[in-house]
Amino acid sequence: MSWAQARARAAHAGGAPLAPVRVPLADAVGGVLAAALEALTDLPAFDTSAMDGWAVSGPGPWLIRADRSAEGILAGAAPDGAGALADGTAVRIATGAQLPPGATAVLRSEDGRIRGGSGRELLHDHGATPLDQGRDIRPRGQECRTGEPLLPPGTPVTPAVAGLAAAAGCDLLPVHRRPVVELLVLGDELLDAGLPGDGRTRDALGPLLPSWLRAYGARVGTVRRVGDDLGLLRDALLHSPADVVVTTGGTAAGPVDFLHLALAEAGARLLVDGVRVRPGHPMLLAVLPAEPGVRARHVVGLPGNPLAAVAGAVTLAEPLLRALAGQSAGAPYLVEAAVALPGHPQDTRLLPVVLPERGVLPLAFDGPAMLRGLALAEGLAVVPPGGVPAGARVEVLEVPAG
DSSP, X not given: OBHHHHHHHHHHHHOSOOOEEEEEHHHHTTSBBSSOEEOSSOBSSSOEESSSEEEEOSSSOEXXXXXXXXXXXXXXXXXXXXXXXXXXXXXXXXXXXXXXXXXXXXXXXXXXXEESTTSOEXXXXXXXXXXXXXXXXXXTTSSBOTTOEEEOTTOBOOHHHHHHHHHTTOXXXXXXXXXXXXXXXXXXXXXXXXXXXXXXXXXXXXXHHXXXXXXXXXXXXEEEEEOSOHHHHHHHHHHOOSSEEEEESOOSOSTTOOHHHHHHHTTOEEEEEXXXXXXXXXXXXXXXXXXXXXXOEEEEEXXXXXXXXXXXXXXXXXXXXXHHHTOOOOOOOEEEBSSOBOOOSSSEEEEEEEOOTTXXXXXXXXXXXXXXXXXXOSEEEEEOTTOBOTTSEEEEEOOOOO
């Protein structure tokens, strides 16, 4: 099928997002809100000083009130119980501290000066901006009120979202459970360390793919090697605890390409078997048999060549995992081509590109077994059959950075 059809089928295969779970804020980052984020408190929760200086009452000058603390009112401490500020009085206050009742403004440290032998008369520097009522006060509820919806369901939980949730009083967030992925790296020829040679090559996908899969919303459980053995592969597929099993290699028709046979023996149903895309056309998506009432598990079979495997990941794994994680599909990111991008006569091409100001530029070393171009890439250009002329807009897919 075409590249677009395969992407759509993978997204549809995910179905509804996984069930919501309530998790601590740090664990929620990378997930998607399953319900609206609501404020559990006013924010700020009390009138707050926005600057170091003096909390003052009235237009001034002011008599500095004697406080139990020489530093005045500090952040994290309630006003000292001396009561409301009377008109014409002031008290030292730090940024972020709670204002005492009766305070009408905050006079910044640099805008005030103390006069008189007692050292207690506070004046407003005449060269400073006039001290209007409410100046440099963050009033209670300025950002939100208790119960106010802050973010809708479906919002990705970024570090900033987690910070907002914490500020609004939340300890837990409802997010869709992130799909668990097991990565099976297939092939007797692969080395985990050392120099390639004597017919053996280094495994590049074990180090590369987990970060990409996490960027698509997954939690990567285990990464393990499976040798060229039909029975071992079949059992690994059947007994995996993961929501999605991603395999590398074994998708073609070579003498030890056992993935199709293993899936057949496991009773799996193929949803995608080959895609008109270069590199990476011998990729597949399958669904494993499930008990009634149990959510189906999926298998994404990627080619063994590194760039071809990446093409398979963005074609099938990304839409499937994003659907399971509750991530909505964004609008395509379109950029003008700085030069003509040659295409395949019938297939979509995925090209590593950079994105200077003048538009999309392709990188060299874009063969199925190469990663040198991808290592420098700022995106993958989706070049339709026949190519793209210079100046035309082309879709660019994100290359996860970490």
